[in-house]
Amino acid sequence: MSELTLRPAGEQLPLPDVDMRTKLAGITFPNPVFTASGCAAAGQELDQFFDVSLLGGVVTKSIMLAPRSGRPTPRMAETPSGMLNSIGLQGPGIDAFLDKDLAWLASRGARAVVSIAGGSVDDYAKLTAKLRGRPGLAMIEVNISCPNVEDRGQVFACDPRAAASVVQAVKRAAPTGVPVFAKLSPDVTDIAAIATACVDAGADGLSVINTLLGMVIDTDTLRPALGGITGGLSGPAIRPVAVRCVWQIRQALPDIPILGMGGIRTGLDALEFVLAGANAISVGTTVFGDPSAPVRVLDELARALAERGFARFEDAIGLAHNPPVLYVPEEPDPVGDELPPPHHPVTFETED
Numbered sequence: 260m261s262e263l264t265l266r267p268a269g270e271q272l273p274l275p276d277v278d279m280r281t282k283l284a285g286i287t288f289p290n291p292v293f294t295a296s297g298c299a300a301a302g303q304e305l306d307q308f309f310d311v312s313l314l315g316g317v318v319t320k321s322i323m324l325a326p327r328s329g330r331p332t333p334r335m336a337e338t339p340s341g342m343l344n345s346i347g348l349q350g351p352g353i354d355a356f357l358d359k360d361l362a363w364l365a366s367r368g369a370r371a372v373v374s375i376a377g378g379s380v381d382d383y384a385k386l387t388a389k390l391r392g393r394p395g396l397a398m399i400e401v402n403i404s405c406p407n408v409e410d411r412g413q414v415f416a417c418d419p420r421a422a423a424s425v426v427q428a429v430k431r432a433a434p435t436g437v438p439v440f441a442k443l444s445p446d447v448t449d450i451a452a453i454a455t456a457c458v459d460a461g462a463d464g465l466s467v468i469n470t471l472l473g474m475v476i477d478t479d480t481l482r483p484a485l486g487g488i489t490g491g492l493s494g495p496a497i498r499p500v501a502v503r504c505v506w507q508i509r510q511a512l513p514d515i516p517i518l519g520m521g522g523i524r525t526g527l528d529a530l531e532f533v534l535a536g537a538n539a540i541s542v543g544t545t546v547f548g549d550p551s552a553p554v555r556v557l558d559e560l561a562r563a564l565a566e567r568g569f570a571r572f573e574d575a576i577g578l579a580h581n582p583p584v585l586y587v588p589e590e591p592d593p594v595g596d597e598l599p600p601p602h603h604p605v606t607f608e609t610e611d
């Protein structure tokens with residue numbers, strides 16, 4: 260049996276010499292790797308594997324006002340390169356969360372990004388008001404895009420006006436100096452339009468993206484595999500969709516901070532999001548199989564940047580929109596002058 264070697268809590272990773280700091284809405288984070296909401300509760304379980312304060316931030320599972328038991332089981336189904344979940348925002352309610360989970364994160368010195376979810380605009384305002392004066396709170400992520408609600412009319416992120424009204428209410432109630440990020444759904448025709456509505460309503464940044472609405476049918480039982488029938492698709496299967504969404508939002512809103520997520524498993528996956536325009540990234544579904552993934556991704560991302568000659572993480576943000584001219588050393592022509600130089604149009608003579 261192979262032995263498991265755990266990193267001692269608090270051990271600093273040997274990162275290459277790249278300045279990994281990133282700024283989100285005026286707050287400087289030591290690095291750009293966060294957890295993704297819903298994949299690591301409030302970080303306690305992950306802390307058995309690494310010190311969660313080493314991450315840029317810990318994004319907590321979306322919390323609602325009251326305790327909630329969630330949707331019927333089964334709540335998870337496998338899909339090719341992905342996972343479907345239908346949790347239904349199970350949680351202890353905001354009061355228990357504040358006393359237990361946020362207090363724990365603060366005691367660990369972690370930067371907490373508290374994800375909130377409500378059934379009405381008023382719910383979001385009340386949740387936000389409860390966060391005032393709480394130590395450890397670094398940001399608020401407004402989950403307006405949970406796919407697992409009974410009424411699809413409650414997916415505020417599918418309508419620009421509904422999204423804006425939630426963001427406005429949260430901004431009014433938010434503690435001063437705590438950035439508010441709106442979490443968007445990819446299940447819309449024009450994600451840049453929703454993003455713009457949120458920013459116009461006061462969002463300080465955007466979390467891009469939540470899961471895609473999906474469904475699996477069990478061909479043995481001949482019925483939907485999930486108790487909730489539909490669920491949210493996550494994992495590598497959605498990465499190209501997520502990168503596209505980050506790209507489109509960065510083009511529409513060049514200055515808005517973006518926390519990018521969707522199927523990130525490696526440092527190179529993370530780099531794709533950064534080049535598309537993400538100022539930071541969240542690592543989600545992969546932690547179910549590899550709990551140390553967030554610190555591994557951080558290490559791999561730093562190495563990938565160093566290998567490409569970056570001294571600062573921030574220099575890579577959005578670079579694919581305006582890529583530098585790459586220097587490719589000229590290779591001597593191995594066959595002499597008989598062939599035309601590269602890119603010279605080649606013509607063939609035909610015999611008639």
Ligand code: SIN
Nearest residue numbers: 345346347348405407
């Ligand atoms: C859930 O609890 O159903 C998932 C939450 C989300 O995807 O926003």
